[in-house]
Amino acid sequence: MSSFDILTILGPTASGKTEFACHLAYALDAEIISGDSRQVYKSMDIGTGKDLADYVVNGKNIPYHLIDVREAGEKYNIFEYQHDFHEAYSDIKNRKKLPILCGGSGLYIESVLRGYSLVNVPENKELRKKYQDYTLEELTAILATYKTLHNTTDVDTAQRAIRAIEIEEYKKEYPLEQNEFPPLNSLVIGVNIDRELRRQKITNRLKSRLDEGMIEEIKNILEKGIHPDDLIYYGLEYKYVTLFLLDKLSYEEMFSQLEIAIHQFAKRQMTWFRGMEKRGTKIEWIDASLPMPEKVEKVIKRINGG
Known part of the structure; x- marks a missing residue:
């Protein structure tokens, strides 16, 4: 091996x-x-x-x-x-x-x-409640307003899109804790x-x-x-x-x-x-x-x- x-x-x-x-x-x-x-x-x-x-x-x-x-x-x-x-x-x-x-x-x-390389972003309950009734199309449009999108290839459900918005909002205010591991x-x-x-x-x-x-x-x-x-x-x-x-x-x-x-x-x-x-x-x-x-x-x- x-x-x-x-x-x-x-x-x-x-x-x-x-x-x-x-x-x-x-x-x-x-x-x-x-x-x-x-x-x-x-x-x-x-x-x-x-x-x-x-x-x-x-x-x-x-x-x-x-x-x-x-x-x-x-x-x-x-x-x-x-x-x-x-x-x-x-x-x-x-x-x-x-x-x-x-x-x-x-x-x-x-x-x-x-x-x-991943970021450790906590759950934002207020944001999740705000967007809970939005459609995937509406959430995708909101994501498009950010300069950089997190994990864009994986936003195939409303829940994941909300998580992506959550991450982008968090990145505006806080320094990011990065996971740095080598590929295997x-x-x-x-x-x-x-x-x-x-x-x-x-x-x-x-x-x-x-x-x-x-x-x-x-x-x-x-x-x-x-x-x-x-x-x-x-x-x-x-x-x-x-x-x-x-x-x-x-x-x-x-x-x-x-x-x-x-x-x-x-x-x-x-x-x-x-x-x-x-x-x-x-x-x-x-x-x-x-x-x-x-x-x-x-x-x-x-x-x-x-």
Whole structure:
């Protein structure tokens, strides 16, 4: 692994990337750093797909980092992730182990691989309330009035546009605390899953997670005093199941809308990964349907220069 700082395994939801990364970690005596923006939260296990059973391979516990490091209800951001990632990364490297970054949150992964320089801007509740009813088009027009725009390629929702305005307003008044981390030389492996197979796996997995107690998990979080809006903020499972528990959706509406939302999320993940390639990140794609030993062997051969 002398030519790479880190190994990265990425892919859309339901592609099997976590199980694959864990088998690689077993073969390489490596440790996993999660690249998932929601698995950082405690108690949010089934809905975020932590699949902690995957981290036991042939009876061996695979060490993992950046899972269960924040309380449910907190707001975790990319600035914090970048800092936490480098703490874990340095710890692993100092112990002469190989770090494997694994996840599907493209912005988080790209921020550490490319060494994004980020600003730590606190939440402005008054500004968010002011713009909460604006459309994305209106917010984009407001953003265009600033000389420099933050993260213009990622402003695809009203929430992100408001965050961009929040950052620009903050920059007017306060000196910025910069995150300065170097880019990393990573072998990046993408898990490529057939679209129809992915859709089937998403549907089957959603049914399984509901059977495994996802609704009860989210109900328990709410009963601990977490405000519903704070769970809805996390999106996908936490949004739609919370709306169901609040009697704003029927079970059938919840399932149908959530299923569609997860399919759309997977498409956005793939769009982001393709964008990473256009921005200069080389991703070597591997077929998700290959037998696990064959996938592991291919990556190990590639690491060794094959």
